[in-house]
Each structure stands twice: as structure tokens, then as C-alpha cells.
Amino acid sequence: FFDWLNNLSTEIYKIFEKEFHHFDYNLQIASDATKNSVFMMKVCRVNHFYPILMPTLGEVVSSFKVNEKEGLTKMISLWKNSPPHREIINNHSVMGVGLAYDPRLNLMYTTIRFM
Numbered sequence: 001f002f003d004w005l006n007n008l009s010t011e012i013y014k015i016f017e018k019e020f021h022h023f024d025y026n027l028q029i030a031s032d033a034t035k036n037s038v039f040m041m042k043v044c045r046v047n048h049f050y051p052i053l054m055p056t057l058g059e060v061v062s063s064f065k066v067n068e069k070e071g072l073t074k075m076i077s078l079w080k081n082s083p084p085h086r087e088i089i090n091n092h093s094v095m096g097v098g099l100a101y102d103p104r105l106n107l108m109y110t111t112i113r114f115m
Helices: 001-017 026-042 069-078 085-088
Strands: 058-065 094-102 108-115
Touching: 001 069, 001 094, 001 108, 026 058, 026 108, 058 069, 058 085, 069 085, 085 094
Parallel strands: none
Antiparallel strands: 058 108, 094 108
16 A cells, blocks of 8 residues: 555656756655645644744645546646646745555655755
């Protein structure tokens, strides 16, 4: 299970590099992003949560059905085609991916934080 999550996180990172630009990966940012994804899973809703005192931090969040083959592709396409999300992604050079899987709903909650 953990290998699956790690592989998915790596796949998201590679897609972001291909679709946007190179990012340095930061494990502390990934850890913080994972905490947000777990929180979203617990409350069963997608939401942003990052300190207002850190204006240099950016974040994109989503959830998708794991059995939908195109779920990950759709998620990234939505961010790429959304001017506010694209701006957040393009204005940062460091990222971390946080994932949480809810087996009851078969949903993957995703938080990607940028600095």
C-alpha cells in the first residue's frame, strides 16, 4: 500500500515537471501536504489549509476516484486550465505532494504545496 502511494506521488511529480516546469522536491513540504490530505479525508471534503502568515506558500487540492483511470489526468488538466491554479504552480519552484486514500469512498485526496 505504501509503495503504491509513493509511486503515485512520484508519478504526480513527474507529470508536473512535464506539464509545467522543473520543481525541487521538499520532504517537509510533502509531510505538511500529507497532513492536509489526511484532514480532508477525515472530514470528507476538499479544502485549503495553509498558514496565512506564509504568503510565499501555494497550494492546490483535489480528490479523485481511484478506479477512474483518467482521474489523475483530469485533476492536473483542471489545474493547468485554471488561471489561478496555473499561476500558483508556475510561480513556485519547490513542491511537495501529500496523499491520503479513503478506502470506504475509493477516493484519493491530494494536496500539492509549493514554495
